[in-house]
Amino acid sequence: MASVEECRAAIAKVSDRIMEVDEDRRRKHIVDRTVSVTASDLDTVFDMRLAMQGLVDVTERRAGDPAERAQVRLTASSDTLVDLAEDRLDFAKALLSGRVKLDASFGDMMRLRKLL
Template sequence: MNSIDACLDGIAKVNERILAEPESERRKHIRERTVSVTVPDLATVFDMRLTIEGLTDITHRSQTAPAPRPRVHVTVTVTSDDLVDLAGGRLDPARALLTRRVKVDASMGDLLRLRKLL
């Protein structure tokens, strides 16, 4: 099991990957969305916004605490180890989805856009 800090580092790596894309590509694929990443083994939820400027307003809270935003567009559930492995490129996102190591609750359009970024 990884720590909250390791998960935050993983989220930062994902953000770096998003920002490495040219702005024109980000504009094509990113629609501003609220994102919650639930990490059950840490009983923690990371809340953030996905924007053209990357992942912003990143906070974390206990899984039992109420969400700070009334509407979440994308919800991801993943263990801390898999989150860190995904961020580090050691776990293929498509394989993780197919084997249900990562669960994503989002519209089909959001899934297709996110797939192009990750």
């Protein structure tokens, strides 16, 4: 099981990867969205915003604590989150196998697919 710190580092790595994308492409595919990432085995939720600057304003809370519903919600084990960030696991395969649950509008899913 990965730690909260390892999950934070994974989120930072994904943010860095977003920032490596050409700015014109980011402008085309990124719409400011609230995002929550739940590490199910840690009972922890990371709340953040997806913006032109990557994943920003990252905070963490216990899964049961009240919060506004994010526009894009991802749930996975802590190890799965780290594996995705480290490119040891393909997101589509993880999604189809049930290791990752994604709750977002169809438009958001299509934009994210094109960006990542």
